[in-house]
Amino acid sequence: MKYFFSILIALLFISTQAAAEPAAENVTEPSVFDEGALSCLLEPSMEVELSSEVTGVLEKVTVQRGDRVKKGQVLISLSSRVERAVLATARAKVSFAKRKVKRNEVLYKKGLLSDHERDEMLTEQRLAELLASESYIRLKQRETKSPISGVVVERYLEPGELVDEEPFMKIVALNPLHAEVVMRSEFYGKIQKGMDVLLFPDVVLGQGYKGTVHLVDPLIDAASGTFAIRVLVPNDELVLPAGLKCRIQFAPQLND
Structure with a gap:
């Protein structure tokens, strides 16, 4: 009989504890x-x-x-009259330098023109082309895109x-x-x-x-x-x- 009451008390304690615990909530992550x-x-x-x-x-x-x-x-x-004139001058110098090199090419092939003289003419042509390129860039700077x-x-x-x-x-x-x-x-x-x-x-x-x-x-x-x-x-x-x-x-x- 004493054993029966012990079991009954234990069962009541377990059921009381279970009732006291809150039910687990279904927590979902926010979406x-x-x-x-x-x-x-x-x-x-x-x-x-x-x-x-x-x-x-x-x-x-x-x-x-x-x-x-x-x-x-x-x-x-922007106003660019000066820059256009400078570019025209630079292009004229390029044209002259090219004609000069072409005219003296025959003399160089015949040995009547030294390597040094020919190199000077080619350098003048290259410098004229660079100046013309610089003048063109300065002219294009007068526009904004x-x-x-x-x-x-x-x-x-x-x-x-x-x-x-x-x-x-x-x-x-x-x-x-x-x-x-x-x-x-x-x-x-x-x-x-x-x-x-x-x-x-x-x-x-x-x-x-x-x-x-x-x-x-x-x-x-x-x-x-x-x-x-x-x-x-x-x-x-x-x-x-x-x-x-x-x-x-x-x-x-x-x-x-």
């Missing part, structure tokens, strides 16, 4: 695909303020604010004004665009470069636009517990303007 739409801001992928290599008076501007430009397109020309394809957003000078080291024009690249997004630190490592996203502008411009994660910031801001990512958004037709607020969404089907 970036469950976050819904995240705020972002569309920005140009590149912004350039152009300056001239040399100082001079602005003679011609080929573009206006809002114009599209291509890489390598001439944007401004666009280093990127983009859109003119600022134009600071007009023909007749002095161009110096200060910028005379600003160009931005709108294809592609960049979308900057701030993420919570618990998603660090879950977002990889190359992941696809859908971008939705705050202004209704049609359906979502496909983008790709281009950059994941390697630093986490300790104060806010966040890090930044950059999404690359193709914009071939320049439908999307820079400066527009937007939302992005990570869709699992886009990253399968």
Whole structure:
């Protein structure tokens, strides 16, 4: 009988302890695909303020604010009358030096011209060609070409004004665009470069636009517990303007 009561007390103790322990919770890691739409801001992928290599008076501007430009397109020309005259003189000297070498080639073959004399003429020709090349470079410095394809957003000078080291024009690249997004630190490592996203502008411009994660910031801001990512958004037709607020969404089907 005493043995029976001992077993009963032991069973009651075990059942009481089991009831006192909380049930294990089903903890799941946060998923970036469950976050819904995240705020972002569309920005140009590149912004350039152009300056001239040399100082001079602005003679011609080929573009206006809002114009599209291509890489390598001439944007401004400075007054270049002096440089053109110098180049013409240098080319005339090259032409004369070549004729001189040609005329004396027969004398050299007949032994009537020493190696030293022939070498002097060839050197004169080479020096004239180098001076002509230098003059051409100085002339081309009077033009400034666009280093990127983009859109003119600022134009600071007009023909007749002095161009110096200060910028005379600003160009931005709108294809592609960049979308900057701030993420919570618990998603660090879950977002990889190359992941696809859908971008939705705050202004209704049609359906979502496909983008790709281009950059994941390697630093986490300790104060806010966040890090930044950059999404690359193709914009071939320049439908999307820079400066527009937007939302992005990570869709699992886009990253399968």
